[in-house]
Amino acid sequence: MQPHVRLRELCEMLASPTFASWGMVGNMHPEALRGHIDTMVLAALRSRPAHGYALVGELAAGSDGVFELGEGTVYPALHRLERAGLVESSWVKHAGRRRRIYALTGAGEKALGDRDRDWRLFARGMNALLEGST
Amino acid sequence: MKRARSDIDRLLSDLRRDLRPLGRRARRRALDEVRDHLLSAVADEAASGPSVQEREQRAVRLFGDAETVARLLRDARPKHRRTVAPALVGAIAAIGFLALPAGPVSEELAPRDAAAASIPAQPNAVAARPCAASWNSSANALWHSYAKRLGSRRAYVGVAYSGTASKSGKLTTTRRACVVKLWLAHRPGHWQYAVNVAGPLLKGGVSYGTRAFPASAKTPLHVHQRTTIQFANSRVRADGTLDYIGTSIPSQAD
Numbered sequence: 184m185q186p187h188v189r190l191r192e193l194c195e196m197l198a199s200p201t202f203a204s205w206g207m208v209g210n211m212h213p214e215a216l217r218g219h220i221d222t223m224v225l226a227a228l229r230s231r232p233a234h235g236y237a238l239v240g241e242l243a244a245g246s247d248g249v250f251e252l253g254e255g256t257v258y259p260a261l262h263r264l265e266r267a268g269l270v271e272s273s274w275v276k277h278a279g280r281r282r283r284i285y286a287l288t289g290a291g292e293k294a295l296g297d298r299d300r301d302w303r304l305f306a307r308g309m310n311a312l313l314e315g316s317t
Numbered sequence: 318m319k320r321a322r323s324d325i326d327r328l329l330s331d332l333r334r335d336l337r338p339l340g341r342r343a344r345r346r347a348l349d350e351v352r353d354h355l356l357s358a359v360a361d362e363a364a365s366g367p368s369v370q371e372r373e374q375r376a377v378r379l380f381g382d383a384e385t386v387a388r389l390l391r392d393a394r395p396k397h398r399r400t401v402a403p404a405l406v407g408a409i410a411a412i413g414f415l416a417l418p419a420g421p422v423s424e425e426l427a428p429r430d431a432a433a434a435s436i437p438a439q440p441n442a443v444a445a446r447p448c449a450a451s452w453n454s455s456a457n458a459l460w461h462s463y464a465k466r467l468g469s470r471r472a473y474v475g476v477a478y479s480g481t482a483s484k485s486g487k488l489t490t491t492r493r494a495c496v497v498k499l500w501l502a503h504r505p506g507h508w509q510y511a512v513n514v515a516g517p518l519l520k521g522g523v524s525y526g527t528r529a530f531p532a533s534a535k536t537p538l539h540v541h542q543r544t545t546i547q548f549a550n551s552r553v554r555a556d557g558t559l560d561y562i563g564t565s566i567p568s569q570a571d
Contacts, residue, residue: 235350236357253381254358258350259389266394280356281349 220260221269222302225287225295228270232286235261261285269294323370324377325355335387338468339394347390355380384465388555391468445474445549448495449561460497461557469499472551472559499553 227233227241238261239254264270269291274281287295322330329348336344358376359369367375380386452460452474464472475496552560 234353236354239354253385254354254379255351255381255383255386256389258347258354258386259393262347262390263393277353278356278360280353282353283346283350 220256221264222295222298224257224260224264225269225291225298228285228287228291229295232284234282234284238285264291324373325352325359328355328377328380328383331383332387335384335466336390337466338391343394351380351386388465388468445551446561446563448474448497449549449551449559451495452497453558463557464499464553465555465557469553471499472553473498474549474551474559474561497551497559 223242223245224238227238227245233241235257236254239257242257261270261272265272265285267290269288270285271288272283272285275284276282329352332351333344333348336347339347355373355376358379359372362372362375451457473496475498550562552562554560
Protein backbone atom coordinates (compact mmCIF):
# COMPACT_ATOMS: atom_id res chain seq x y z
CA MET A 184 0.00 0.00 0.00
CA GLN A 185 1.24 3.52 -0.77
CA PRO A 186 2.45 5.50 2.24
CA HIS A 187 0.02 8.37 1.67
CA VAL A 188 -2.92 5.96 1.54
CA ARG A 189 -1.89 4.42 4.84
CA LEU A 190 -1.55 7.88 6.29
CA ARG A 191 -5.02 8.85 5.11
CA GLU A 192 -6.47 5.66 6.59
CA LEU A 193 -4.87 6.44 9.90
CA CYS A 194 -6.12 10.01 9.87
CA GLU A 195 -9.66 8.99 9.02
CA MET A 196 -9.70 6.51 11.84
CA LEU A 197 -8.44 9.10 14.29
CA ALA A 198 -11.09 11.58 13.24
CA SER A 199 -13.86 9.00 13.43
CA PRO A 200 -16.76 9.44 15.87
CA THR A 201 -15.37 6.59 17.98
CA PHE A 202 -12.23 8.48 18.75
CA ALA A 203 -13.97 11.83 18.86
CA SER A 204 -16.27 10.41 21.53
CA TRP A 205 -13.38 10.24 23.99
CA GLY A 206 -14.36 13.66 25.15
CA MET A 207 -12.86 15.67 22.37
CA VAL A 208 -14.56 17.98 19.97
CA GLY A 209 -13.37 17.73 16.42
CA ASN A 210 -10.12 15.97 17.09
CA MET A 211 -8.53 13.68 19.61
CA HIS A 212 -7.20 14.49 22.99
CA PRO A 213 -3.48 15.29 22.58
CA GLU A 214 -2.45 12.62 25.07
CA ALA A 215 -4.42 9.91 23.29
CA LEU A 216 -3.11 11.14 19.99
CA ARG A 217 0.55 11.35 20.87
CA GLY A 218 1.61 7.90 19.77
CA HIS A 219 -0.31 8.26 16.54
CA ILE A 220 1.19 11.62 15.70
CA ASP A 221 4.63 10.11 16.00
CA THR A 222 3.68 7.33 13.60
CA MET A 223 2.16 9.79 11.18
CA VAL A 224 5.30 11.93 11.24
CA LEU A 225 7.50 8.90 10.66
CA ALA A 226 5.28 7.86 7.76
CA ALA A 227 5.41 11.34 6.26
CA LEU A 228 9.20 11.28 6.43
CA ARG A 229 9.45 7.92 4.76
CA SER A 230 9.52 9.28 1.23
CA ARG A 231 12.01 12.11 1.82
CA PRO A 232 13.56 14.36 4.46
CA ALA A 233 11.49 17.45 5.23
CA HIS A 234 11.24 20.48 7.49
CA GLY A 235 8.36 20.99 9.90
CA TYR A 236 6.25 23.20 7.68
CA ALA A 237 6.52 20.81 4.73
CA LEU A 238 5.62 17.91 7.00
CA VAL A 239 2.46 19.66 8.11
CA GLY A 240 1.53 20.07 4.45
CA GLU A 241 2.24 16.41 3.87
CA LEU A 242 0.06 15.39 6.80
CA ALA A 243 -2.77 17.66 5.68
CA ALA A 244 -2.62 16.32 2.12
CA GLY A 245 -2.44 12.76 3.42
CA SER A 246 -5.60 13.16 5.45
CA ASP A 247 -7.57 15.19 2.89
CA GLY A 248 -8.05 17.75 5.63
CA VAL A 249 -10.00 15.20 7.67
CA PHE A 250 -7.58 15.37 10.50
CA GLU A 251 -7.02 18.85 11.86
CA LEU A 252 -4.35 19.48 14.38
CA GLY A 253 -2.59 22.61 15.55
CA GLU A 254 0.38 22.79 13.21
CA GLY A 255 2.66 23.58 16.11
CA THR A 256 2.21 20.14 17.62
CA VAL A 257 4.34 18.58 14.90
CA TYR A 258 7.47 20.08 16.49
CA PRO A 259 7.15 18.38 19.86
CA ALA A 260 6.65 15.11 17.95
CA LEU A 261 9.77 15.74 15.90
CA HIS A 262 11.82 16.58 18.99
CA ARG A 263 10.53 13.50 20.78
CA LEU A 264 11.37 11.28 17.82
CA GLU A 265 14.80 12.78 17.56
CA ARG A 266 15.47 12.12 21.21
CA ALA A 267 14.41 8.54 20.64
CA GLY A 268 16.89 8.29 17.77
CA LEU A 269 14.17 7.67 15.19
CA VAL A 270 14.84 10.84 13.22
CA GLU A 271 17.87 13.04 12.81
CA SER A 272 18.04 16.68 11.86
CA SER A 273 20.33 19.41 10.63
CA TRP A 274 20.14 23.12 9.90
CA VAL A 275 20.13 24.55 6.42
CA LYS A 276 19.93 28.18 5.34
CA HIS A 277 16.77 29.18 3.56
CA ALA A 278 15.66 32.70 2.60
CA GLY A 279 18.12 34.15 5.08
CA ARG A 280 16.87 32.16 8.04
CA ARG A 281 17.66 28.83 9.65
CA ARG A 282 15.56 25.83 8.76
CA ARG A 283 15.72 22.42 10.41
CA ILE A 284 15.48 19.42 8.11
CA TYR A 285 14.45 16.05 9.52
CA ALA A 286 15.16 12.61 8.10
CA LEU A 287 14.40 9.06 9.19
CA THR A 288 17.27 7.14 10.75
CA GLY A 289 17.76 3.40 10.35
CA ALA A 290 16.10 2.90 13.71
CA GLY A 291 13.26 5.15 12.54
CA GLU A 292 12.69 3.06 9.44
CA LYS A 293 12.63 -0.08 11.54
CA ALA A 294 10.26 1.50 14.06
CA LEU A 295 7.97 2.59 11.26
CA GLY A 296 7.98 -0.95 9.87
CA ASP A 297 7.07 -2.30 13.31
CA ARG A 298 4.30 0.25 13.75
CA ASP A 299 3.01 -0.48 10.27
CA ARG A 300 2.82 -4.19 11.13
CA ASP A 301 1.14 -3.46 14.46
CA TRP A 302 -1.33 -1.18 12.77
CA ARG A 303 -2.32 -3.81 10.23
CA LEU A 304 -2.70 -6.38 12.96
CA PHE A 305 -4.81 -3.99 15.01
CA ALA A 306 -6.95 -3.01 12.02
CA ARG A 307 -7.45 -6.65 11.03
CA GLY A 308 -8.57 -7.58 14.54
CA MET A 309 -10.80 -4.54 14.82
CA ASN A 310 -12.37 -5.14 11.42
CA ALA A 311 -13.02 -8.75 12.30
CA LEU A 312 -14.70 -7.69 15.53
CA LEU A 313 -16.79 -4.97 13.93
CA GLU A 314 -17.87 -7.17 11.05
CA GLY A 315 -18.77 -9.92 13.49
CA SER A 316 -20.89 -7.59 15.58
CA THR A 317 -23.10 -6.38 12.72
CA MET B 318 8.23 55.07 13.32
CA LYS B 319 8.21 51.98 15.44
CA ARG B 320 6.62 48.98 13.79
CA ALA B 321 3.58 47.55 15.57
CA ARG B 322 4.01 44.07 16.99
CA SER B 323 2.64 41.52 14.60
CA ASP B 324 0.75 38.35 15.52
CA ILE B 325 3.90 36.38 14.76
CA ASP B 326 5.97 38.57 17.07
CA ARG B 327 3.44 38.05 19.83
CA LEU B 328 3.35 34.28 19.41
CA LEU B 329 7.14 34.07 19.39
CA SER B 330 7.34 36.24 22.45
CA ASP B 331 4.80 34.05 24.30
CA LEU B 332 6.72 30.95 23.27
CA ARG B 333 10.03 32.45 24.38
CA ARG B 334 8.54 33.09 27.80
CA ASP B 335 6.90 29.66 28.10
CA LEU B 336 10.00 27.81 26.95
CA ARG B 337 12.28 29.41 29.51
CA PRO B 338 12.69 26.18 31.51
CA LEU B 339 14.23 24.48 28.47
CA GLY B 340 17.46 26.45 28.46
CA ARG B 341 18.88 28.81 25.90
CA ARG B 342 19.96 26.41 23.16
CA ALA B 343 16.82 24.34 23.06
CA ARG B 344 14.69 27.46 23.25
CA ARG B 345 16.54 29.11 20.39
CA ARG B 346 16.21 26.02 18.27
CA ALA B 347 12.46 25.82 18.87
CA LEU B 348 11.96 29.52 18.21
CA ASP B 349 13.95 29.41 14.97
CA GLU B 350 11.88 26.47 13.78
CA VAL B 351 8.61 28.13 14.65
CA ARG B 352 9.68 31.41 13.05
CA ASP B 353 10.61 29.59 9.85
CA HIS B 354 7.30 27.75 9.92
CA LEU B 355 5.23 30.89 10.30
CA LEU B 356 7.17 32.92 7.73
CA SER B 357 6.92 30.03 5.26
CA ALA B 358 3.18 29.93 5.80
CA VAL B 359 2.90 33.68 5.22
CA ALA B 360 5.02 33.45 2.07
CA ASP B 361 2.96 30.54 0.72
CA GLU B 362 -0.24 32.51 1.02
CA ALA B 363 1.18 35.56 -0.73
CA ALA B 364 -0.11 34.50 -4.12
CA SER B 365 -3.67 34.12 -2.89
CA GLY B 366 -4.13 37.83 -2.25
CA PRO B 367 -4.80 38.63 1.41
CA SER B 368 -2.80 41.31 3.17
CA VAL B 369 0.33 40.48 5.12
CA GLN B 370 -1.56 41.05 8.35
CA GLU B 371 -4.30 38.60 7.36
CA ARG B 372 -1.74 36.03 6.31
CA GLU B 373 0.07 36.36 9.59
CA GLN B 374 -3.15 35.99 11.54
CA ARG B 375 -4.02 32.85 9.64
CA ALA B 376 -0.54 31.37 10.07
CA VAL B 377 -0.66 31.98 13.82
CA ARG B 378 -4.18 30.56 14.10
CA LEU B 379 -3.24 27.38 12.26
CA PHE B 380 -0.08 27.00 14.27
CA GLY B 381 -2.03 26.72 17.50
CA ASP B 382 -1.78 28.31 20.86
CA ALA B 383 1.70 29.08 22.17
CA GLU B 384 1.03 27.73 25.63
CA THR B 385 0.01 24.28 24.39
CA VAL B 386 2.90 24.02 21.97
CA ALA B 387 5.34 25.15 24.64
CA ARG B 388 4.03 22.56 27.08
CA LEU B 389 4.36 19.79 24.50
CA LEU B 390 7.85 20.97 23.60
CA ARG B 391 8.87 21.00 27.24
CA ASP B 392 7.45 17.50 27.69
CA ALA B 393 9.36 16.32 24.62
CA ARG B 394 12.71 17.35 26.01
CA PRO B 395 14.66 16.61 29.16
CA LYS B 396 14.20 19.10 31.94
CA HIS B 397 16.79 21.83 32.04
CA ARG B 398 18.90 21.74 35.20
CA ARG B 399 20.31 25.19 35.45
CA THR B 400 20.50 26.89 38.78
CA VAL B 401 17.82 29.39 39.51
CA ALA B 402 19.04 32.96 39.48
CA PRO B 403 19.15 34.15 43.09
CA ALA B 404 17.47 37.42 42.21
CA LEU B 405 14.57 35.52 40.75
CA VAL B 406 14.24 33.39 43.85
CA GLY B 407 14.18 36.54 45.93
CA ALA B 408 11.50 38.04 43.76
CA ILE B 409 9.40 34.91 43.95
CA ALA B 410 9.72 34.75 47.69
CA ALA B 411 8.69 38.38 47.92
CA ILE B 412 5.70 37.93 45.66
CA GLY B 413 4.75 34.80 47.54
CA PHE B 414 4.85 36.63 50.80
CA LEU B 415 2.63 39.35 49.43
CA ALA B 416 0.19 36.69 48.33
CA LEU B 417 -0.48 35.79 51.94
CA PRO B 418 -3.62 37.12 53.52
CA ALA B 419 -3.13 40.22 55.62
CA GLY B 420 -2.79 39.61 59.34
CA PRO B 421 -0.85 40.64 62.41
CA VAL B 422 2.55 39.26 61.55
CA SER B 423 5.28 39.57 64.08
CA GLU B 424 8.87 38.85 63.27
CA GLU B 425 9.55 35.52 61.76
CA LEU B 426 11.21 33.07 64.04
CA ALA B 427 13.20 30.24 62.69
CA PRO B 428 15.65 27.71 64.03
CA ARG B 429 19.21 28.37 62.95
CA ASP B 430 20.62 24.88 62.91
CA ALA B 431 19.65 21.26 62.77
CA ALA B 432 19.54 20.95 66.56
CA ALA B 433 16.86 23.56 66.64
CA ALA B 434 14.80 21.50 64.27
CA SER B 435 13.22 19.42 66.99
CA ILE B 436 10.09 21.46 67.33
CA PRO B 437 7.48 19.25 68.94
CA ALA B 438 4.39 18.36 67.02
CA GLN B 439 2.11 21.33 66.98
CA PRO B 440 -1.18 20.70 68.71
CA ASN B 441 -3.28 22.30 66.03
CA ALA B 442 -1.07 21.42 63.16
CA VAL B 443 -2.35 22.21 59.74
CA ALA B 444 -1.97 19.12 57.62
CA ALA B 445 -0.44 19.27 54.19
CA ARG B 446 -3.62 18.07 52.50
CA PRO B 447 -5.59 21.29 53.02
CA CYS B 448 -2.55 23.15 51.82
CA ALA B 449 -2.62 21.22 48.57
CA ALA B 450 -6.33 22.00 48.32
CA SER B 451 -5.56 25.62 49.01
CA TRP B 452 -3.02 25.68 46.20
CA ASN B 453 -5.67 24.31 43.89
CA SER B 454 -8.17 26.99 44.81
CA SER B 455 -8.96 29.68 42.30
CA ALA B 456 -7.30 32.21 44.61
CA ASN B 457 -4.00 30.64 43.67
CA ALA B 458 -4.51 30.59 39.93
CA LEU B 459 -1.45 32.79 39.62
CA TRP B 460 0.70 30.09 41.12
CA HIS B 461 -0.86 27.36 38.99
CA SER B 462 0.12 29.24 35.90
CA TYR B 463 3.55 29.85 37.35
CA ALA B 464 4.10 26.14 38.04
CA LYS B 465 2.82 25.39 34.58
CA ARG B 466 5.23 27.82 32.97
CA LEU B 467 8.13 26.36 34.90
CA GLY B 468 7.21 22.90 33.77
CA SER B 469 7.62 21.74 37.36
CA ARG B 470 6.33 18.23 37.97
CA ARG B 471 6.99 17.79 41.68
CA ALA B 472 6.28 19.85 44.74
CA TYR B 473 6.53 19.75 48.49
CA VAL B 474 3.56 20.93 50.45
CA GLY B 475 3.94 22.07 54.01
CA VAL B 476 3.09 24.63 56.61
CA ALA B 477 5.07 27.68 57.64
CA TYR B 478 4.85 28.99 61.18
CA SER B 479 5.51 32.42 62.47
CA GLY B 480 5.40 33.44 66.08
CA THR B 481 6.75 35.41 68.93
CA ALA B 482 9.12 34.31 71.66
CA SER B 483 8.78 35.35 75.26
CA LYS B 484 11.82 36.11 77.39
CA SER B 485 11.61 32.62 78.80
CA GLY B 486 11.79 31.20 75.34
CA LYS B 487 8.16 30.27 75.02
CA LEU B 488 7.23 30.31 71.38
CA THR B 489 3.74 31.39 70.47
CA THR B 490 2.35 30.80 67.06
CA THR B 491 0.78 33.91 65.69
CA ARG B 492 0.33 32.76 62.21
CA ARG B 493 0.74 29.84 59.95
CA ALA B 494 0.22 29.39 56.27
CA CYS B 495 0.83 26.95 53.52
CA VAL B 496 4.05 26.69 51.62
CA VAL B 497 4.39 24.95 48.33
CA LYS B 498 7.87 24.32 47.01
CA LEU B 499 8.17 23.62 43.36
CA TRP B 500 10.71 21.03 42.47
CA LEU B 501 12.55 21.88 39.29
CA ALA B 502 14.75 18.85 38.90
CA HIS B 503 14.22 15.13 38.65
CA ARG B 504 16.07 14.46 41.87
CA PRO B 505 15.48 16.02 45.24
CA GLY B 506 18.09 18.30 46.65
CA HIS B 507 18.25 20.54 43.63
CA TRP B 508 16.69 23.69 42.50
CA GLN B 509 13.49 24.56 44.11
CA TYR B 510 11.37 27.59 44.52
CA ALA B 511 9.74 28.09 47.86
CA VAL B 512 6.50 29.93 47.47
CA ASN B 513 3.79 30.82 49.89
CA VAL B 514 0.21 30.31 49.00
CA ALA B 515 -2.83 31.68 50.68
CA GLY B 516 -4.00 28.90 52.92
CA PRO B 517 -5.38 27.94 56.30
CA LEU B 518 -4.40 30.55 58.80
CA LEU B 519 -4.35 30.58 62.53
CA LYS B 520 -3.88 33.60 64.72
CA GLY B 521 -2.45 33.34 68.16
CA GLY B 522 -3.39 31.19 71.07
CA VAL B 523 -1.21 28.19 70.48
CA SER B 524 2.10 27.80 72.20
CA TYR B 525 4.68 25.24 71.58
CA GLY B 526 8.35 24.68 72.19
CA THR B 527 10.60 26.05 74.85
CA ARG B 528 13.60 27.00 72.87
CA ALA B 529 14.46 30.62 72.44
CA PHE B 530 15.06 31.85 68.98
CA PRO B 531 16.68 35.21 68.55
CA ALA B 532 14.34 37.76 67.18
CA SER B 533 17.05 38.82 64.78
CA ALA B 534 17.01 35.45 63.02
CA LYS B 535 16.33 36.17 59.41
CA THR B 536 16.03 32.91 57.62
CA PRO B 537 13.99 32.20 54.56
CA LEU B 538 10.64 30.65 55.07
CA HIS B 539 11.72 27.42 53.49
CA VAL B 540 14.46 26.96 56.10
CA HIS B 541 11.84 27.37 58.75
CA GLN B 542 9.68 24.94 56.86
CA ARG B 543 12.41 22.31 56.83
CA THR B 544 12.06 21.92 60.56
CA THR B 545 8.49 20.80 60.40
CA ILE B 546 7.33 17.26 59.95
CA GLN B 547 4.53 18.13 57.64
CA PHE B 548 6.12 18.08 54.27
CA ALA B 549 4.43 15.85 51.80
CA ASN B 550 5.07 14.98 48.22
CA SER B 551 2.81 16.35 45.57
CA ARG B 552 2.73 15.90 41.85
CA VAL B 553 2.21 19.02 39.78
CA ARG B 554 -0.31 18.33 37.05
CA ALA B 555 0.12 19.75 33.57
CA ASP B 556 -2.38 22.51 34.40
CA GLY B 557 -0.30 23.56 37.40
CA THR B 558 -2.57 22.17 40.09
CA LEU B 559 -1.35 19.70 42.69
CA ASP B 560 -2.04 16.05 43.09
CA TYR B 561 -1.63 15.39 46.77
CA ILE B 562 0.42 12.23 47.35
CA GLY B 563 1.07 12.60 51.03
CA THR B 564 4.25 10.62 51.48
CA SER B 565 6.39 12.57 53.85
CA ILE B 566 9.94 13.19 52.84
CA PRO B 567 13.06 13.32 54.95
CA SER B 568 14.40 16.73 55.78
CA GLN B 569 17.73 16.08 54.07
CA ALA B 570 15.89 15.79 50.77
CA ASP B 571 15.04 19.38 51.28
